[in-house]
Amino acid sequence: MGKTRDFTERPKPGPGRKSKKQKPPELPSKIVERKQTSRRAKKRLKKRLKSQQQVVIQKNKDLESNGESDVVSDEEAAVEGFTDENQDWLVPTKKSKLNQDKEMDDESDADTDSDMMPDEFEADEQGGSDSDSGGNEDDSGSEKMEASNDDDSSADDDLLPVEKAAKKLKKRQREDSRLEKAEFQTNIAQTEVFSLPSGQQIQKEMTESPDLSLIKQRIYDVMQVLGDFKNRREAHISRKEYVSRLKKDLCLYYSYNEFLMEKSMDLFPGEILEFLEANEVERPVTIRTNTLKTRRRDLAQALINRGVNLDPVGKWSKVGLVVYDSQVPIGATPEYMAGHYMLQGASSFLPVMALAPQENEKILDMAAAPGGKTTYIAALMRNTGNLFANDPSTERAKAIVGNVHRLGVTNTVISNYDGRQFPKILTGFDRVLLDAPCSGTGVISKDTAVKTNKDAKDIQRCSHLQKELLLAAIDCCDSKSKTGGYIVYSTCSILVEENEWVIDYALKKRHVKLVNTGLDFGKEGFTSFKEHRFHPSLKMTCRFYPHTNNLDGFFVAKLKKMSNKVIATEVKSNEEESKDDSLRYEDISSSLEENAQLTKADHDVPKQKTKVKPKETAMMKRDLKRKNNEK
Numbered sequence: 001m002g003k004t005r006d007f008t009e010r011p012k013p014g015p016g017r018k019s020k021k022q023k024p025p026e027l028p029s030k031i032v033e034r035k036q037t038s039r040r041a042k043k044r045l046k047k048r049l050k051s052q053q054q055v056v057i058q059k060n061k062d063l064e065s066n067g068e069s070d071v072v073s074d075e076e077a078a079v080e081g082f083t084d085e086n087q088d089w090l091v092p093t094k095k096s097k098l099n100q101d102k103e104m105d106d107e108s109d110a111d112t113d114s115d116m117m118p119d120e121f122e123a124d125e126q127g128g129s130d131s132d133s134g135g136n137e138d139d140s141g142s143e144k145m146e147a148s149n150d151d152d153s154s155a156d157d158d159l160l161p162v163e164k165a166a167k168k169l170k171k172r173q174r175e176d177s178r179l180e181k182a183e184f185q186t187n188i189a190q191t192e193v194f195s196l197p198s199g200q201q202i203q204k205e206m207t208e209s210p211d212l213s214l215i216k217q218r219i220y221d222v223m224q225v226l227g228d229f230k231n232r233r234e235a236h237i238s239r240k241e242y243v244s245r246l247k248k249d250l251c252l253y254y255s256y257n258e259f260l261m262e263k264s265m266d267l268f269p270g271e272i273l274e275f276l277e278a279n280e281v282e283r284p285v286t287i288r289t290n291t292l293k294t295r296r297r298d299l300a301q302a303l304i305n306r307g308v309n310l311d312p313v314g315k316w317s318k319v320g321l322v323v324y325d326s327q328v329p330i331g332a333t334p335e336y337m338a339g340h341y342m343l344q345g346a347s348s349f350l351p352v353m354a355l356a357p358q359e360n361e362k363i364l365d366m367a368a369a370p371g372g373k374t375t376y377i378a379a380l381m382r383n384t385g386n387l388f389a390n391d392p393s394t395e396r397a398k399a400i401v402g403n404v405h406r407l408g409v410t411n412t413v414i415s416n417y418d419g420r421q422f423p424k425i426l427t428g429f430d431r432v433l434l435d436a437p438c439s440g441t442g443v444i445s446k447d448t449a450v451k452t453n454k455d456a457k458d459i460q461r462c463s464h465l466q467k468e469l470l471l472a473a474i475d476c477c478d479s480k481s482k483t484g485g486y487i488v489y490s491t492c493s494i495l496v497e498e499n500e501w502v503i504d505y506a507l508k509k510r511h512v513k514l515v516n517t518g519l520d521f522g523k524e525g526f527t528s529f530k531e532h533r534f535h536p537s538l539k540m541t542c543r544f545y546p547h548t549n550n551l552d553g554f555f556v557a558k559l560k561k562m563s564n565k566v567i568a569t570e571v572k573s574n575e576e577e578s579k580d581d582s583l584r585y586e587d588i589s590s591s592l593e594e595n596a597q598l599t600k601a602d603h604d605v606p607k608q609k610t611k612v613k614p615k616e617t618a619m620m621k622r623d624l625k626r627k628n629n630e631k
Contacts, residue, residue, distance in 0.1 A: 215253050222246045223273065250276065256451045260441065263495055266530065271547065278547035279444040285330065286346040288372070289319040290407050291379045294340045296321065302335055313346050316521060317353075319379075320346055339407040344372040347442075347544060347552040351435055351490040352376045354517040354542075354558050358483050360385045361430040366419045366473050369396030371403035373435060378409040387412045388429075390422060420468045423475040430484030434473040436466045436502075438493040442553020445546065459497050466491070466502045474510045479561040487512070487559040492552055494545070496529045499555040503541065504534045511563035514540045517556050522549065525557070 037045075159167070222242055225232040229239060243265075251261050254276050268275045287310075289296040296312075296319055303310060307327030313320030321341075323330055330336070331343055352373050357363055357380045368374045368389035378387055389404070389412055391397045397416050404412050417425060419434075439462050440450050470489055479485050489506075491498050503525075506512060514537040525541030527534050541557040 210252055212253060215249050219249050259455050267494060274547040282445050283552055285323045286313055287321050287341045288344045289341050290339055292408050299340050306333060317349055320349060342372055342375060345552055347554040348372055350519060350554060350556050351433060351488050354519060354556050355431055355433050355488045357381050357431055361483060362386045364388045364429045364432045364476055366390055366434045368400055370399035375403055375407045375409055378412055383411045385411060390415045390417055392418050420472050423472050427476050428478045429476050430481040432473045432477045432487045434469055435490050436469050438462055438491040438498050440492060442492045442494045459495060463497045466498060467505050470502055470506050471509060474512055474561060477561050479564050485561045489557045491555050494553040496526055500526050500534050500538050503538060503557050507535050509567055511565055512559045512561050515558050515560045516540055517542050517558045
């Protein structure tokens with residue numbers, strides 16, 4: 001074996017790359033000379049100078065009391081304190097804070113102008129006397145000021161740099177907001193009189209393509225004039241002319257007909273622009289969880305895993321989800337095919353929530369297509385009881401069948417009858433839901449054709465149909481039900497003619513009363529609108545608008561049936577009918593005699609008699625016989 005190597009003595013390493021050390025940096029003399037002192041060092045220096053000043057003042061006072069003056073040498077005074085004649089009232093001020101961040105201190109420099117720069121002094125104008133008492137008072141006042149400044153500086157020293165920067169930023173924001181408010185107030189104070197366009201300008205706009213930016217600016221100007229009509233109006237122009245010009249501009253800019261625009265302006269006199277702008281934006285896509293098959297949390301997790309961005313629709317619903325965007329078609333996912341959810345507008349949840357169906361009840365959905373509300377009712381009933389879904393359209397009833405099968409509903413009977421004739425077919429329901437067909441003025445964002453194709457005749461036709469359907473729904477309900485006896489009426493319209501007017505008609509024709517809907521948001525219904533006056537209980541109805549609730553325009557009312565009797569106010573009594581009939585037939589007989597005389601005078605036929613039709617004579621004989629029987 002060879003010798004073992006001794007590792008105790010190691011050779012010294014040579015000058016390699018790592019052994020070379022970099023020389024310390026050499027700074028210019030100007031930078032070294034301008035080395036800044038810390039705040040604490042400045043404080044200590046200030047206190048030291050103050051104590052030296054007090055010592056010098058005390059020495060001078062002692063020498064003056066002994067009869068000696070000006071004994072302290074110039075060199076000693078230069079070191080120990082001030083040698084000026086005004087040393088009793090001159091006080092060293094606090095040095096200004098050094099700027100650490102120039103960008104953050106651009107505006108704060110204006111606030112620190114009151115602080116003097118180094119090597120300057122602040123004079124107290126009230127302390128100009130040479131007496132000892134005056135000097136002592138000035139010294140005490142200055143000491144108090146310095147103490148407060150020291151406290152502020154000590155508080156600033158305790159803050160972190162981030163906190164100091166935040167403090168400066170808040171100060172700057174307060175100053176900016178103050179300036180903005182002042183500027184806004186000055187703009188408000190300037191009231192300008194707006195003048196309507198002349199006839200030539202209007203004629204030019206009608207012949208040429210309209211400038212939408214100009215029309216929009218004019219709309220805002222007219223709105224401002226109507227908001228401050230006394231100061232901004234023209235002397236010779238009335239409010240009616242301004243409103244007429246505004247209506248025409250709104251119709252031109254938003255593509256409405258004048259009838260619907262006038263109705264909207266009556267409903268929203270101060271919020272017309274917000275309402276019209278909300279109708280130009282589509283409502284968010286919402287889905288309803290089918291609680292018969294899944295829970296909302298599990299459904300949300302499954303859709304999120306498929307790339308769907310969603311959130312709960314709000315605190316008022318436990319089954320709704322709003323979908324912002326999706327990487328897959330929301331109506332073709334495996335969860336949709338399995339019936340875990342239903343594509344349904346958020347506003348259509350509200351009538352079912354107001355109906356509040358209970359288990360083992362007998363419920364009627366009079367206008368059920370396409371089945372969103374029907375399946376929601378079945379889910380709340382947990383597939384118990386009996387649910388009747390009716391729709392007069394055969395094609396739309398097929399959609400109800402498909403959704404009922406897909407969502408797993410088993411307690412529903414689907415029918416195809418006219419809702420007005422349903423009381424002759426089946427009655428005795430605990431609860432009835434009527435989502436009546438309407439003009440669709442609350443869902444303009446979905447169907448923009450409503451802007452131009454609706455007129456007064458359409459609204460009157462819808463209102464008449466809604467009154468008939470509501471009376472039929474009330475007749476189908478049973479007032480003696482132990483758990484129910486409720487009717488919910490809803491429309492997707494915002495017009496008074498289709499909502500409050502219909503409910504007020506039902507209150508006069510049937511033994512019903514309005515009750516609270518149970519919805520904790522929305523606006524109250526109208527009890528008076530223009531020249532119309534409705535029942536005071538109509539304030540218990542709920543209205544929903546697209547510009548306030550981000551929902552489709554909707555109306556919900558809940559009625560409680562008090563009695564199964566029918567108020568026959570529209571049918572005249574037998575006595576009134578007999579009086580009307582007698583008067584009518586007396587007029588017929590008198591008219592026949594006059595005709596006979598006229599024909600005799602014209603044709604000179606001496607023995608000619610007028611012939612009465614056999615139907616009329618038979619009718620008169622029956623009436624005479626009925627009168628004799630009554631006597």
